[in-house]
Amino acid sequence: MNDMQSSLPPLLTFSDVGKSYQALNGIAYQAIRGFNLDITEGDFFCLLGPTGCGKTTILSMLAGFEMPTSGSIRLAGETIQGTSADRGVVFQSHDSLYPWLTALENVEFGLRMRGVDKATRRERAIQQLRIVGLAGQEKKHPQELSGGMKQRIQIARVLANRPKILLMDEPFAALDAQTRNLMQQELRRIWLEDRVSVLFITHDIDEAVTLGTHIGVMQAGPASNLKGIVRVEIDGERERTQSSFIEHYRQVHAMIRDEVDKSRRHELSQSAGA
Ligand SMILES: Nc1ncnc2c1ncn2[C@@H]1O[C@H](COP(=O)(O)OP(=O)(O)OP(=O)(O)O)[C@@H](O)[C@H]1O
Ligand SMILES: [Mg+2]
Structure with missing residues (x-):
């Protein structure tokens, strides 16, 4: 991070955030405790664990689907109170697209709901579809498109709202390995063009690198927290075979290995006690 960047106020701040859930058996489960994180504008922050x-829990609180039970989350200086178009959520499955609308109409939908005039929303939707590599597919309906294309329509749809941050919870997990690779390349290209701030959840180290x-590694629950952050410093193209790629992979792997073991032991003890 250069001096200019480090002096910028963070776009997003989690301050001492905790979240406990009331489980069905009536016992409270503390999923997150004392979670602190700053994300700077333009960061592509991968959260791994x-x-x-508690990765989805973190994203749900940021999206405004769930409220923290302690602490606060601030985006551009405002405390998060609920959902808003300034946080665009891309879901894992693309079922949220409307099958009776074309690709273009799906991308326009949110803008229409917010009263953006027809010419502006059409122009913005066409531009976003181009950015996600779907120029020429505007008139197709979701069922005529592949899984990867539908996922790109979802991305175009949230980007059309010009969100302050894009939230993605394992968005490519349902795709086959080859399409997932292509989507990762596409998303990297989109981010390089758009520079939108992103919080991206994954449990795949390769995907994160x-x-x-930045890659934030979370501890195993309960009362999970951030274990540490790795800054990704790779110039130019990112190839899995590069030595700098492998070096980052090793660093993250070393951080997460113990947490995966702890998580397995916790699950085993829970099932033994059940
Ligand atoms: N609505 C809920 N009620 C009770 N417990 C919940 C609820 N949602 C999540 N939890 C618990 O909180 C913990 C964190 O869940 P979360 O879904 O955030 O994990 P995750 O890191 O996203 O996991 P995965 O990698 O499997 O998606 C888990 O132990 C889960 O069982
Ligand atoms: Mg999850």
Whole structure:
């Protein structure tokens, strides 16, 4: 980080955030405790951690779907109180697209709901579809498109709202390996063009090193927290075979290995006690 960047106020701040859930058996489960994180505008922040550590919980609180039970989350100086178009969420499955609308109409939908005039929303939707590599597919309906294309329509749809931050929870997990690789390349290209700030959740180290400017590793739950942050410093193209790529992979792997073991032991003790 250069001096200019480090002097910028953070776009997003988690301050001592905690979240406990009331489980069905009536016992409270503390998923997150004392979670602190700053994200600077333009960061592509990947959040990585073992299953059940609380990654989706973090994203849900930021999206405004869930409220923290302690602490606060601020975006551009404002405390998050609920959902808003300034946080665009891309879901893992693309079922949220409307099958009766074309690709273009799906991208325009949110703008229409917000009363943006027809000419402006059409122009913005066409531009976003071009950015995600779907120029020429505007008139097709979701069922005529591949899984990867539908996922790109979702991305175009949230980008059309010009969000302050894009939130993605394992968005490519449902795709086959080859399409996932292509989507990672596409998203990297989109980010290089758009420079939108991103919080991207994954449990795939390769994916995080391919995409991120920063990789935050979470501890195993309960009462999960951030274990540490790795800054990704790879110049130019990111290839899995580069020595600098492998070096970052090793660093993240070393941080997460113990947490995955802890998470397995916790699951085993829970099932033994059940
Ligand atoms: N609505 C809920 N009620 C009770 N417990 C919940 C609820 N949502 C999540 N949890 C618990 O909180 C913990 C964190 O869940 P979360 O879904 O955030 O994990 P995750 O890191 O996203 O996992 P995965 O990698 O499997 O998606 C888990 O132990 C989960 O069982
Ligand atoms: Mg999750």
